[in-house]
Amino acid sequence: MRRAVLFAAMLAVIGSLARASDLPPDKQRSSYQDMAPATRAMQDADTDNPAMLWVLDGEALWQTKAGNAGRACADCHGDAKQSMRGTAARHPAFDEKLNAPVNLEGRINICRTEQQQTAPLPYESKELLALSAYVALQSRGLPIESRDPRLEPAISAGRAEFMRRQGQLNLGCVHCHDQRFGEKLAGSTIPQGHPNGYPIYRLEWQTLGSLQRRLRNCLTGMRADNYPLGSPELVALETYLMRRARGMTVESPAVRP
Amino acid sequence: MRLSVIPLVTLILSAAPTAMAQDALRPYTIDGDAISTSLTGEDGDPARGREIVANRLVGLCVLCHSGPFxxxxxxxxxxxxxxxAGTRWSIGQLRLRMVDSSRVMPDTIMPAYYRIDHLVRVAPAFRGKPVLTAAQIEDVVAFLATLKE
Structure with missing residues (x-):
């Protein structure tokens, strides 16, 4: 009898854990808080943050006329410090024409193809990282927003991707980043996996990289079939991660270990 | 006529590694929470097992576990x-936990080291292959059995 009660209690606990697998907002923790003091200092001072080199390039590109239209970003958007304030904090955003969410890199490329009439910039190219770092910097210090109800289908799809097991190692994002953050994986502290600092200067990469590059790193580690950069699956995952991180402060361009 | 041969050859070549790997999985019998008999029919080598455990790219064990190595x-x-581990579990129990720990803990995050089914979106390089071979599993089991304290 006591055994049966214990068993029922265990089932109840397991059941509540399963339901509570979404990260509660009061548990949100930027991986900045787990970084070594020297790494934090590198992010804190713009003169020490290597990502600021990309920002400077981005600022120059913002002013550079490009494409058949011979137009610079600044010709339409003016001073990025005003016009781009908050933009990165609410991307991926819903695009009516595409009827789908578009991330910051995708938004920049829509401007390139439609307004400047030139070729889109490849993911992880110096130019796209520079422009996205410059635009993202204009949201630094602002809270992440995720309000548009039209994003809900992508958020659901991204959440399903986050929760499901995949790859030869049969792991889901949830197992590390919701359930075991703070533990050590191969000696490194597992972060909650928030999108609040991208593009990031990652010490392991020795360069700047996008959120999608980082997501693909994890999928590779799980030995899962990877999604191409810019694929709808990765954008959906980004959209879910922004919902999961809503209210957190944008740190872009952040430094990470 | 010659053109039609090419897809057939491609099909055979691309299907072959998977089929071979699947065939390579040796059958085993679960007794309770253990696999009593060696997957290879032979005893593993604890020294080789230690190398596999300590190599984070091969055994992957130390990514999640710590231990006296x-x-x-x-x-x-x-x-x-x-x-x-060698005191807590018998060799047969260790073997089942390596082969497919979800048989004893359905929600475990430990990968099944010797199972190629019920997996989704496996990267092409690993498709149809177990994480370790039967011989490697026997080596790891033999090493874990030596961890008496």
Whole structure:
């Protein structure tokens, strides 16, 4: 009898854990808080943050006329410090024409193809990282927003991707980043996996990289079939991660270990 | 006529590694929470097993586990310390936990090291292959059995 009660209690606990697998907002923790003091200092001072080199390039590109239209970003958007304030904090955003969410890199490329009439910039190219770092910097210090109800289908799809097991190692994002953050994986502290600092200067990469590059790193580690950069699956995952991180402060361009 | 041969050859070549790997999985019998008989019919080599465990790219064990093998730096804290594993479990119990630990813990995050079914979106390089071979599993089991304290 006591055994049966214990068993029922265990089932109840397991059941509540399963339901509570979404990260509660009061548990949100930027991986900045787990970084070594020297790494934090590198992010804190713009003169020490290597990502600021990309920002400077981005600022120059913002002013550079490009494409058949011979137009610079600044010709339409003016001073990025005003016009781009908050933009990165609410991307991926819903695009009516595409009827789908578009991330910051995708938004920049829509401007390139439609307004400047030139070729889109490849993911992880110096130019796209520079422009996205410059635009993202204009949201630094602002809270992440995720309000548009039209994003809900992508958020659901991204959440399903986050929760499901995949790859030869049969792991889901949830197992590390919701359930075991703070533990050590191969000696490194597992972060909650928030999108609040991208593009990031990652010490392991020795360069700047996008959120999608980082997501693909994890999928590779799980030995899962990877999604191409810019694929709808990765954008959906980004959209879910922004919902999961809503209210957190944008740190872009952040430094990470 | 010659053109039609090419897709057939491609099909055979691309299907072959998977089929061979699947065929390579040896059958085993689960008794309770153990696999009593060696997957290879032979005893594993504990020294080779230690190398597999300590190599984070091969065994992957130290990504999550810690244990009394200081040659492996940067050990994980996601899973139990392997110290004393040979006292806590019999060889047969260790073998089943390596082959497919979800048989004893359905929600475990430990990968099944010798199972190629019920997996989704496996990367092409690993498709149809177990994480370790039967011989490697026997080596690891033999090493874990030596961890008596």
């Amino acid at each position: 200081p040659e492996a730096p940067l050990q994980g804290t996601l899973a139990p310390d392997l110290k004393g």
